[in-house]
Amino acid sequence: MPDVLPISAGAPAPAHSAPHAIPRGPYAGDKSARTVGCVIDWFLKNDLKVHSLEARRERVRILGLFRCFRNSDGRLMGDSPTDAVIGADLVEFLNRQMGHGQWTRRRWCGTIKRPFNEAAKLGLIARSPFQAVTEKRGGRGRDLSWAEFRSLLRVASPTMRRVLLFLRWSGARPEELRTLEWPHIDFAARRIVKRLHKTVHAGTEPRPRVIQLNSHLIRLLLWIKRNHPHGGRWVFVNSFGGQWRTHAICKNIRHYREKAGLPGDVKLYGCRHAFCTEAILNGLDLATVAELAGHRSIVTTQTYLHLAGKTDHLQSAIERAVNFGGAGGLGLDVEPGEAAKLMELLQRMLRGKVPGTRG
Structure with a gap:
């Protein structure tokens, strides 16, 4: 025994x-x-x-x-x-x-x-000796600009270029790319379905991670399938034909970042941040972006959005935030005659001449 x-x-x-x-x-x-x-x-x-x-x-x-x-x-x-x-x-x-x-x-x-x-x-020990130890979160990542992305593509190896393109176009996590197998891909349905993933145990019941495929991703994956150098189960392989390791991908990114003269906060996860941010800039609602990114909560998705500094988008948004097309340019659904009276009242208020007061 x-x-x-x-x-x-x-x-x-x-x-x-x-x-x-x-x-x-x-x-x-x-x-x-x-x-x-x-x-x-x-x-x-x-x-x-x-x-x-x-x-x-x-x-x-x-x-x-x-x-x-x-x-x-x-x-x-x-x-x-x-x-x-x-x-x-x-x-x-x-x-x-x-x-x-x-x-x-x-x-x-x-x-x-x-x-x-x-x-x-479970009662195996009296208490956890490390329960009081906590570590704060790291700094918030940022989105990768298109200029930085192009700089990485210019200096990266062919195998690394495919990694960068897939992550930027799909918004997938690097771990999802690294463990992607051909049976996960449904070309007819234009999607990837992974049963085992980072958040599989989150929530009340397990849900698969579904990555939707756009036309660019379909062409990329079909090209890899036709030209796969060693075959096998993994979709994305390193220069030796084997599965990517996490530390190897990170090491490559650091090398190409330095070679391209990019700042130290340029990270591979910046592709995912850029995907979420651009989706919002292109008019997608937050719930849809959360579903595309594989987030269980839109609160998580909000940490991936980087709208500060996007001046053109914010200027366009403030124009659309208030409806100036109503009667008299007031955004009010009133009769034309009433609109004229309101506009006259508004002009008098702006001049400091408010009805019922002197002056």
């Missing part, structure tokens, strides 16, 4: 019939003394809410780094009982990860906290 303790109280069960089991450590009878490594092992064995193999690998990597981390007192996290570690240990670990932006720091913090939050919720 394996040395495990099921989540539900009772006698130990065989591994094949105990999907929720935490390995017994040297403190199996004392939940407050279970080690950090013990909780991480349990979580990785039982966590099913991962929508891609790449995401799971990243989660395993981050938790593995934390497990092997030694704090300033020389204590190894993986061997430390959960009641002996504190929030400061997690903060120290995050501070030692050099070169990470605030969004990455926030994501790592959430990844490490989750096993302990789940274990505390």
